[in-house]
Amino acid sequence: MSDKDERMGDGVPATPGGAGGAGGAGVSARSAADAAEDPRLHQMEVVVSWVLRIGVVVSVAIVLAGLVLTFVHHPNYSRLSGGISYHDVIGQAAGRYPHSLHGLVSSLAAGEGRGVIVLGLVVLLATPVLRVVVGVVGYALERDVRMVVATTYVLVVLLASILFLGR
Amino acid sequence: MTPLDLVVLLFLISIAAGVLGSLIGLGGGVVVVPVLTLLFHVDIRLAIGASIVSVIATSSGAAAAYVRERMTNLRAGMFLEIATVTGALTGAYLTTVLPARVLFVVFGVVLAYSALATFQKRHADRPLAVSTDRIANAMKLHGSYFDDAQGREVAYKVVGTKPGLALMYVAGLVSALLGIGSGALKVPAMDLAMHLPMKVSTATSNFMIGVTAAASAGVYFARGQIDPIIAAPVAAGVLGGAMLGARVLGKMQSKTIRLVFVIVLVVIAAEMLQRGVL
Numbered sequence: 327m328s329d330k331d332e333r334m335g336d337g338v339p340a341t342p343g344g345a346g347g348a349g350g351a352g353v354s355a356r357s358a359a360d361a362a363e364d365p366r367l368h369q370m371e372v373v374v375s376w377v378l379r380i381g382v383v384v385s386v387a388i389v390l391a392g393l394v395l396t397f398v399h400h401p402n403y404s405r406l407s408g409g410i411s412y413h414d415v416i417g418q419a420a421g422r423y424p425h426s427l428h429g430l431v432s433s434l435a436a437g438e439g440r441g442v443i444v445l446g447l448v449v450l451l452a453t454p455v456l457r458v459v460v461g462v463v464g465y466a467l468e469r470d471v472r473m474v475v476a477t478t479y480v481l482v483v484l485l486a487s488i489l490f491l492g493r
Numbered sequence: 494m495t496p497l498d499l500v501v502l503l504f505l506i507s508i509a510a511g512v513l514g515s516l517i518g519l520g521g522g523v524v525v526v527p528v529l530t531l532l533f534h535v536d537i538r539l540a541i542g543a544s545i546v547s548v549i550a551t552s553s554g555a556a557a558a559y560v561r562e563r564m565t566n567l568r569a570g571m572f573l574e575i576a577t578v579t580g581a582l583t584g585a586y587l588t589t590v591l592p593a594r595v596l597f598v599v600f601g602v603v604l605a606y607s608a609l610a611t612f613q614k615r616h617a618d619r620p621l622a623v624s625t626d627r628i629a630n631a632m633k634l635h636g637s638y639f640d641d642a643q644g645r646e647v648a649y650k651v652v653g654t655k656p657g658l659a660l661m662y663v664a665g666l667v668s669a670l671l672g673i674g675s676g677a678l679k680v681p682a683m684d685l686a687m688h689l690p691m692k693v694s695t696a697t698s699n700f701m702i703g704v705t706a707a708a709s710a711g712v713y714f715a716r717g718q719i720d721p722i723i724a725a726p727v728a729a730g731v732l733g734g735a736m737l738g739a740r741v742l743g744k745m746q747s748k749t750i751r752l753v754f755v756i757v758l759v760v761i762a763a764e765m766l767q768r769g770v771l
Contacts, residue, residue: 371560371567378557382550386729393725397497404497412499416720417539425717443721447546450728451710453553454703461571472632476572483578484704487585488711 370464377460381453388446396439455484496722499533504726510547511734515555516742517754518698519676520548520706521731527764535723537596541671542718543727545706548668548675550728552703554735555696562639564696564743566689569634569651573682574704576658577675580665581708587670597769600671601762607681608758614685615751620649621688628654629687638693641743649690657687668702669709676702677758684751691747695754699735 397403402410415422423440424430430448433441458481465473506528507521514521522544529540559565591599624630629651637648660682668675676698683694713719742750 368563371563371565374567375557375561378553378560382553382557382732386550386732389725389728392721393500393729396722400496404495406495410495412494412496412533412722415496416499416722417536423717423721425714425719440721443725444719447714447719447721447724447728450546450549450553451707451714454549454707457553458571458574458704461567473568473571476575476632480571480574480578480704483582484708487578487582487708 370460370468373464374457374460377457378453381449381456385446385450385453388449389443390446392439392442392444392446394439395437395442399439451488455481455488458484500722500726503528503533503723504730507547507727507730508734508737510727511551511554511731511736512738512741513734513753513757514547514551514676514731515699515735515738516695516745517676517750517757518680518695518702519551519754519757520544520699520702521551521734522547523677523757523761525727525731527761529723530768531764538716538718539720539723542713542720543723545710545713546719546724547727547731548706549703549710550731551735552699552701552706554732555739556700556703558736558739559696559699559742562743564638564692565700566634566636566638566651566693566697567700568632569636569683569687569689570697570700572632572634573657573661573679574701576661577665577668577679577701577705578708580662580667581669581705582665583662584666584669585709585712587666591670594769596671597765600667601764601766601769603667604677604758604762604765607677608755608762610681610685611751611758612755615748615755618691618747620647620690621652622648622650624650624652626652626654636693638690639743640690640692642746647690649688649693652688653686657682660686665705665708668705669712675705679705680754691750692742692745695750696742 403415424433424444430441430444434445458477461477462474462481465477507525510521510524510528513519513524525547526537526540526544529535529543530537556565560567624635629635634651634654635649637646639645640647660678664675664678664682667678679698679701680694683689683697684691689697710719
């Protein structure tokens, strides 16, 4: 078990570059020590970090695609002379963009850029929720009952807030 | 100004908001809301919707790096979220009741107080070595991080879990009410009440604000306060900025971060109070 810990500790500091220097040495010393202390904690940090990173990249890609689509569909949004003011295309008529899951689906079906943006925003919103799920599962694997209770409570209240209040 | 101009300008400003937010744990909404309302004259309700998006984007973007570097105290963050999500749920019920003007004043006062308390503590830099806090000990909230500026591993103990939880509840409440300012309370809750090191406080705040904001995001979405044309450049810009800022935090001095935090709070508090009172 402790042998495995050592190897994990060595594997982690590869990220900051490890190109010698005082900083690099400090990083590897710290990671090795901590991994020996509690290897699974470190594993969870890597998983949480990846979940956040993937969520962020996917959502921003969808959002940008939707933004491009919106401007392609509405040439007058970017026309310099004779174009329209941004005040005419934001807010007010909330019906112009989806603000319910049903609205999102029909907006996507119609191929609207705004719908694609909202889809990306939903992915962005789902990322922290997924991160809490990782916490619940991670602490369950560690058999840390107190933290499982804490993170499960967070997950339940979070989902309740999003699902029941968001209608 | 055409919609394209708005999108490009918002994107650029949001990058700056993301850098700043990731450094001081505030989520960038603190920049996005005044920019949208004061500069672009966007309805406060849409600005708050954009701010919620900005907070989630800053949180995920910055925390991806901070968690990996172990700057974030994962256990403390996940434990304290008990209070923030509960606060957010409470706040979501109250938000339609209060008019914008009152929100501005409340927000201004909250920020001014945070600024004062942090300024008074600007020189404190030594973490605690012992803790008799029963909750912190039972939940194993203590931790350590590698401080690039000091060139060494810094171990710290956590105290004041109860006042910390209380402040986190208020932070969740404020977040749901205003869509902004949850980080402005979370950082002092950890820095001042719980004695976490400043960098750990901002990094852990960054980690937590995403969940707090997500709790109230559903409400803002359903009310149509999240306008995609505004939210898209904000989300993209803030994310880029947050990833940039997350590379810098470790190298900065705690005192510098506290002072930047204080200055930002004072400026925004003044703007908000002025808008609420005049």
